[in-house]
Amino acid sequence: MGYLVLKDLLLQKKMLLLAFLYVFMFTFAFQGMGEAQLVTIISAVGYTFVMLGGAWEEKNTSDVLWNSLAVPKWKIVGAKYLAIPVYVAIVILVYGIVSPFMSLLRVPVRAMPLDLVGAVLGMVAVFIAASVYYPVYFALGYAKSRYWHFIVFFGVMISASMLPTLFPNKPEWIDPLFERLPELARGEAVPAALGVVFVILVGVSFFASLRLYGRREF
Amino acid sequence: MMGPILKLENVVKNFTGFKLNGISFSLEPGYIMGFIGANGSGKTTTIKLIMNLLRLDAGEIKVFGLDSRKNEQEVKQRIGFVYDDNHFYEELTIVQMTKVLAPFYRNWDWSSYNQYVQRFSLPAAKKIKTFSRGMKMKYALAVALSHKAELLIMDEPTSGLDPIVRSELLDILSEVIQDERCSVLFSSHITSDLDRVADYVTLIHNGNILFSTSKEDLFERYSLIKGERSLLNSNLQPYLVGVRENQFGFEALVTDKEHALRLTGGKAVLERPTLEDIMLYCTKEQAV
Amino acid sequence: MICIDIILTNSGELPIYQQIVDQIKASILRGDLSADQPLPSIRVLAKELQISVITTKRAYEELEKDGLIYTLPGKGSFVAEHDDGKLEESKARLVEDKIREAIDAAKMMGLTKSELSKIFKSVVEGE
Numbered sequence: 001m002g003y004l005v006l007k008d009l010l011l012q013k014k015m016l017l018l019a020f021l022y023v024f025m026f027t028f029a030f031q032g033m034g035e036a037q038l039v040t041i042i043s044a045v046g047y048t049f050v051m052l053g054g055a056w057e058e059k060n061t062s063d064v065l066w067n068s069l070a071v072p073k074w075k076i077v078g079a080k081y082l083a084i085p086v087y088v089a090i091v092i093l094v095y096g097i098v099s100p101f102m103s104l105l106r107v108p109v110r111a112m113p114l115d116l117v118g119a120v121l122g123m124v125a126v127f128i129a130a131s132v133y134y135p136v137y138f139a140l141g142y143a144k145s146r147y148w149h150f151i152v153f154f155g156v157m158i159s160a161s162m163l164p165t166l167f168p169n170k171p172e173w174i175d176p177l178f179e180r181l182p183e184l185a186r187g188e189a190v191p192a193a194l195g196v197v198f199v200i201l202v203g204v205s206f207f208a209s210l211r212l213y214g215r216r217e218f
Numbered sequence: 219m220m221g222p223i224l225k226l227e228n229v230v231k232n233f234t235g236f237k238l239n240g241i242s243f244s245l246e247p248g249y250i251m252g253f254i255g256a257n258g259s260g261k262t263t264t265i266k267l268i269m270n271l272l273r274l275d276a277g278e279i280k281v282f283g284l285d286s287r288k289n290e291q292e293v294k295q296r297i298g299f300v301y302d303d304n305h306f307y308e309e310l311t312i313v314q315m316t317k318v319l320a321p322f323y324r325n326w327d328w329s330s331y332n333q334y335v336q337r338f339s340l341p342a343a344k345k346i347k348t349f350s351r352g353m354k355m356k357y358a359l360a361v362a363l364s365h366k367a368e369l370l371i372m373d374e375p376t377s378g379l380d381p382i383v384r385s386e387l388l389d390i391l392s393e394v395i396q397d398e399r400c401s402v403l404f405s406s407h408i409t410s411d412l413d414r415v416a417d418y419v420t421l422i423h424n425g426n427i428l429f430s431t432s433k434e435d436l437f438e439r440y441s442l443i444k445g446e447r448s449l450l451n452s453n454l455q456p457y458l459v460g461v462r463e464n465q466f467g468f469e470a471l472v473t474d475k476e477h478a479l480r481l482t483g484g485k486a487v488l489e490r491p492t493l494e495d496i497m498l499y500c501t502k503e504q505a506v
Numbered sequence: 507m508i509c510i511d512i513i514l515t516n517s518g519e520l521p522i523y524q525q526i527v528d529q530i531k532a533s534i535l536r537g538d539l540s541a542d543q544p545l546p547s548i549r550v551l552a553k554e555l556q557i558s559v560i561t562t563k564r565a566y567e568e569l570e571k572d573g574l575i576y577t578l579p580g581k582g583s584f585v586a587e588h589d590d591g592k593l594e595e596s597k598a599r600l601v602e603d604k605i606r607e608a609i610d611a612a613k614m615m616g617l618t619k620s621e622l623s624k625i626f627k628s629v630v631e632g633e
Contacts, residue, residue: 007318011309056307065305068269070294071322218271249559392553417558432560437521484614490516 004071004079005086011056015049015087019094022048027098038114042091042122043156047129049087051149053080058142064218077138077210081202084130088123124198129156131205139212221283223247223369223401224268229277231263236425238263240277243420243430247368248398250391252412252433253405254497255422261405262302264422265373268403269299281369295324298362302374304354308347312340312357323365331364352383359387363394370394370402376411384408388415409493419493423501433493440496441475444468445486453481460499471499510538514555522557526565527572528600534574534585535597541587545575548583572596 009015026041057063066076096114129152136148222244231238238260245251255261266272268279270290279286281293306315312335320326335342338356346354355375362370370391376384392415394400406412412419420430429436440459447468450461454470457478461470472478475488491499510533514525533539545551548566552559566583569575574596577583588596612622 003318003321007307007310010314010318011307056309060307060309061303061305062307064271064301065319067271068294068297068299068301068305069319069322070291070324072291217273218266388556392556395559396549396553398549414556415558417560433558434521434523434560434564480614484611484616490521 001075001079001082004066004075005083008053008056008079008083009086012049012052015052015090016094019045019049019091020098023091023094023098027102038095038118039121039125040157041095042088042119043125043129044153045091046084046088046122046126047133047153047156049091050080050084050126050130050133051153053083053087054137054142054145063141063216067218073214074210077134077206077213080134080209081130081206084127085123088126092119092122125156125159127198127202129153131202134205135208135212138209139216141216222280223282224403225278225280226264226268227278227280229264229267229279230275231267231272232275233263236260236263238267238425241422241425241427242277243427245401245403245418247401248395249417250395250402250404250415251418251420252409252416252493253403253420253422254407254409254412254493255405256501257407259422260425261407261422262373263425265371265403265405268371269294269297295365296368298365298367298370300355300358300362300370300372300375302377304346304358306346306354306357309345311343311345313342315346315357316361319361325366327364327366331360334360334363352379355379355383355387359390363390368399368401370400370404372402372404374406375404376406376408384411391415409497413493416493421497421500428500436493436496437490439473440471440491441478442489442491442495443470443472443475443478443482443486444489445482449482449486451481454478457481460502471495512555514557523561523565523568526551526555526562527568530565530569531572531574531596531600534588535600539585541585543585545583545585 012018022045023041026044027037030037030040067073092114099114132155133145133149133152136145139145223246225244227242228240229238229242230240236258241260241264253261253264263272267274268281268286270286274287282296284293286293310318316331320328320331335357338353338360340349340353340357340360346357349357359375376387379387388411391402391404395402404412404416416433418430418432419436421428431439445467447463450463450468450470454472457472457474459471459473461468471491479486479488510530512526512529514522520528530539530545545566546554548562549559551562555562566575566577570577570583574586574588575583576586608626609622612625617625
């Protein structure tokens, strides 16, 4: 499966360049957002790459290739899910370079510095967005799922940008909470429950995608 | 492995406007089967059903004695495929593309692959989108022949290629078949290619198999007969499979050529038909 | 491996396997091939002549039936022993068969025996 993810990266070699571009653009676009800026940027760019990954497959009619090779469908579908954290990691890395770079150059734009909360929330947001998008993508193919993609995209953007209004003052417990996340997952009920919900969401999405993809004909 | 390497039994597939009507045929190991028919007759559909890219509505397909659906992965490990269109990633080079797909084949043979790449003079560092049609086909062939495949499935591999490349492909197939464990299913509407190398021929027309037999049998069974139009009489009718008349005479495909010749009083001329003749006349008759 | 020439033609009616049989037979009868010499495998022959392996298989089966070659499983086919007496007999028989074909063709076209003899004489004299 790793090779399938490698293929996605090879195809999107220009991704690194694009990542810099998008991050830059979105930083300008969302500079007024304040706290939510980081999460929104990571979500938007990360999810865009998830979508682009699908575009490449369609362009090359590669479904015919992978389904003619001895590759089980769960690997084809699984690789796309595996690619999510890879994409987001790249975006976070790029942001980590761009944001201090911009302040170094004294670019007149507010760019929130990279922090753990933002990064984790961003990763979660992309996972959620992709989990909602993928079943439709696997069921209908890239071209027919475009509308759905945009609905999800804007949904993500709007919710991410609404975060500051929902949490007008960043509660003091947020930062230490995220720092203690790993040990909390074992102990506290609420974050553990949320974690479980998250895993269930992605799991359900994966099995739905697999089922729907299995029904397709090429 | 005893028994046919490929066996289709009463395979049915429904589309709006087209239907595969319960087709059956089989291929014994060690031979090349030419799968001929006009465009739209069902060749690609049949191949996609074998590869499980389309779902069977009814019937059974067995490859290497295994069910093509239940043992899909095992079957695909041992099949090499070359399709009409390119499905490899055009943005990648063949080095990258092969690096990504080779790990999925248990029996991948790098030395065999490298030999073919060299033999075909395929550029390592250029994107696949810069390749000519012939080069793309050769790449697909190099991949198909480099994992010890026992069945080669080719869907119109020569369409759009010049005669030189076509001839090269046929030479390679002849080489490949020297190993009796390998078999080839080769679909094409260019019958002249198959005239040369095919051992068996299966003709499909409008979703039906008109015949599936050895080329030897076919040429034993059918002959072309040509002569003056006056020679066409009703006694000849039962032996005729399709007739073509023009101002100057007639040409027809006949069964039992000796008898047919006698019926014309020896005045007509017998000639060996090409696969194309056989295909044209057999399908013409169907249309009537 | 032997070097014999096998020239096939697509025009005319003679089936390809028959052409192979005739030419190999002729080589053997002429003495070009000696006993126990190995013949090319059916697959190699098919590849070289660019024809189906089923055709070459059939040709070899015919030759074996006529006692001109023998096949050892796993080893291939070889020219069979033949004595000269039998050789002459076979030669005669081959020519007889061909003449009979000509007679059949003449009959079909309604030629009489004397017409046929005349044609035969002129062809032989012409050679």
